[in-house]
Amino acid sequence: MSKLTNYLKESYAEMRKVTWPSKKETYRLTLLVLGISLATAAFLGALDEFFSLGIKVILMQ
Secondary structure, three states: OHHHHHHHHHHHHHHHHOOOOOHHHHHHHHHHHHHHHHHHHHHHHHHHHHHHHHHHHHHHO
């Protein structure tokens, strides 16, 4: 039981050292992640369409 208590005390002490991001920074970084995710999805979708079209052209010959 003392190990658990010690772990919880140390965890609490470490959490107090954390520098938490502001609301503005969190919002900005969330938008950045969403933007990068959408751009990656669009890029991979375009590659998929390109390769699908290429396969269709090859199979039609």
